[in-house]
Amino acid sequence: MKRWAVLTVFLYALALLLLTAPVILIAFANWGLKNDNVGIIDALAIYANWAYWIWLAVLVAGQFLLLLLPIDISERRLPTRRKLKIPVIVTSFFLMNLFLAGLLSVLCAIFKDNGFEIFNVQGLFNSSNQTAHPSDWQSVVSFFVPVLIFWLVWAIIFRRATKANAPDALLQRATRWLLRGSILELIIAVPSHVIVRRRDDCCAPTGTFWGIATGISVMLLCFGPGVFFLFVERCQKLKPKTTDGKKS
Numbered sequence: 001m002k003r004w005a006v007l008t009v010f011l012y013a014l015a016l017l018l019l020t021a022p023v024i025l026i027a028f029a030n031w032g033l034k035n036d037n038v039g040i041i042d043a044l045a046i047y048a049n050w051a052y053w054i055w056l057a058v059l060v061a062g063q064f065l066l067l068l069l070p071i072d073i074s075e076r077r078l079p080t081r082r083k084l085k086i087p088v089i090v091t092s093f094f095l096m097n098l099f100l101a102g103l104l105s106v107l108c109a110i111f112k113d114n115g116f117e118i119f120n121v122q123g124l125f126n127s128s129n130q131t132a133h134p135s136d137w138q139s140v141v142s143f144f145v146p147v148l149i150f151w152l153v154w155a156i157i158f159r160r161a162t163k164a165n166a167p168d169a170l171l172q173r174a175t176r177w178l179l180r181g182s183i184l185e186l187i188i189a190v191p192s193h194v195i196v197r198r199r200d201d202c203c204a205p206t207g208t209f210w211g212i213a214t215g216i217s218v219m220l221l222c223f224g225p226g227v228f229f230l231f232v233e234r235c236q237k238l239k240p241k242t243t244d245g246k247k248s
Helices: 002-027 040-048 050-066 068-074 081-119 136-161 167-198 204-238
Strands: none
Touching: 002 040, 002 050, 002 068, 002 204, 050 068, 050 081, 050 167, 050 204, 068 081, 068 167, 068 204, 081 136, 081 167, 081 204, 136 167, 167 204
16 A cells, blocks of 8 residues: 555656646746746756755655555554644645735735735844844744744644544545635636736746645645545455355
């Protein structure tokens, strides 16, 4: 079963790798605007960006962690309490990303480049006697504060909603929440991207594109458990049937 899980994770990573450049080209295609100069070389340059590979690793790790529970279910083993917490943590993490990406897309569409101020909480660290330029660690903490807050909020919400669920029901609800959330987030991010692109904004298209990329990535993530169970079902059908009783 673990080999099928590895194959599922590999297919997910491969799908993300193959879709990255085409999605960039479509999102920043030549719409007859002044700043439309993104070509194939520019799209392929994303593969040389270390931040892209970190995000890909996070997505692949999330897919693998979501498959730990299906492995136990397919092997008819009772999952431990620790394993039941893993899908809650992973699901709430991606729900947080969908929420922040959708919120950022809306803010970019309304407030243009100032929409990124949602991640600016540097005022928590800057006192009257400090310089106007925050240190690097303050900028990093300023980014992660809203991320951790929304992650905790979604973890509490999802945990309360699935507290009484059996392992299989918990998995189904997790994938259902993520799939619906990704569809809703894309419904918000795509029109927002069209708006900011038509305005020739500077940084706002980056924010709305992040929303599109997050929605597509999480949507594909939801199909992982389903693909895994298809592999398991196929494997079980290929196994030779054994007789229950033998004549002496």
